[in-house]
Amino acid sequence: MWDMLLLLGESWKARDTGAADLERLLTVLSSKTKKSPGTLEMLSNRDAIVDPNTSLEARLKSTLFSKTTVNPERVAIYLYSQLKRCELEASVVERFEHHVRDAETRVRKHITGSVLALHNEASATCTSPLQDCDRSLLLLLCDSILLFHNDDKHLLATAETTYLRLQSSCAVDEQLRVLQDIKKGTSPDPALFGAGREECPACDTEIKLENIQEATCANGHTWQRCSVTLLVIADFHPRTCLGCGRKTLMVPDAQAGASTLPGTTATSWLEVVLRAHSLCGYCGERFYTALRRRA
Ligand SMILES: [Zn+2]
Ligand SMILES: [Zn+2]
Known part of the structure; x- marks a missing residue:
């Protein structure tokens, strides 16, 4: 992986990043993202030695970042974000973009799956x-x-599993029914997701999950969604990734009262998930935050 970065870094210095370098890079990235069963086995063995006394957020962070399953994807996303800043032919960037869209989907699934699996466990x-x-x-x-x-x-x-765990406290019958239909081969109708999970921060009308980047309420207010949690970002100063520029919610301020979650001082799952993301979930870069003025 580092060879690729060096290769690209060198050609950037010389300001001659051309189609040939990118072709080579794409070939290496595609070969790296095809996982062999051997690697997966190795990873699950490594999973088994995670100390059960480690905090929830440390365990989540290890699943999210130490495992190498989506690291080639992260490198691709990072490189793409840097390439967009260079003056390159549109056709070259387009080819890279196609590869990166797939990588983004795999990373998204990795984040969602890791968070829910830890919660279920x-x-x-x-x-x-x-x-x-x-x-x-x-x-x-x-x-x-x-x-x-x-x-x-x-x-x-x-x-x-998550829906079933939440069934006693939330209305998820419709979702469970849709899930059974999907298993039988029917594609879900987005209109079936009647109950929005969130309200518009400006006018309190319901917001539906229509895409993972943005949220729009019935009155047309548009918000960005957090790259990790998919929640609407109403904060004026979210964390911004230095690499790809994605926005992520700040870790919430500590709540009064002891944590009721096992193995963490965090008082909510949201806090666990955001604490585990001290780096960008998509490209692995650090975040920056605009200074907040405190009253
Ligand atoms: Zn609104
Ligand atoms: Zn990033």
């Missing part, structure tokens, strides 16, 4: 009451699987 042994923000977070992630990744059986099974 932790909530199997310990049922602590969920906060409102966690309900929105978990339901949005599950809904996104039904709407955008419903060809992935593994993710569908993960979503089903």
Whole structure:
């Protein structure tokens, strides 16, 4: 991987990044993103030695970043974000873009799957009451699987487990029915997702999950969604990735009261997930934040 970065870095210095270099890079990236069963086996073995006493956020961070499953995708996304800043022929950028769209989908599925799997595992042994923000977070992630990744059986099974865990406290019967239909081969109708999981920060009308980047309410107010949690960003100063520029919610301020979640001082799943993302989930770069003025 570093060879590729060096190769690209060198040619940038010489300001002659050409189609040939990019072709080579694309070839290497595509070969790296084809996983061999051997690698997966190695990774699951490494999983097994994670200390169960590690905090929830450390475990999530390890699943998200230490495993190498989507690291080639992250490199591709990072390089693409840098390439867009160079003066390159549109056709070259377009070819790269096509590859990067696939990489982004794989990373998105990795984040969603990792968060829900950890929640399902932790909530199997310990049922602590969920906060409102966690309900929105978990339901949005599950809904996104039904709407955008419903060809992935593994993710569908993960979503089903989460919905069943939430069934006692949320209205998810419709989603569970849609999920059964998907299993039978019917594609879901987005209109079936009647209950929006969020409200517009400006006018309180319902916002539906229509795409993972943006959210628009019935009155036309448009918001960006958090790159990690998919929640609407109403904060004027979210974290911004230095590499790809994606926006991510700030880690919420510590809440009063002890945590009811096992193995963490965080008081919500939202906090666990955002703490685990000290780096950009998509490209692995650091974040910057505009200074906040405190009253
Ligand atoms: Zn609105
Ligand atoms: Zn990034």
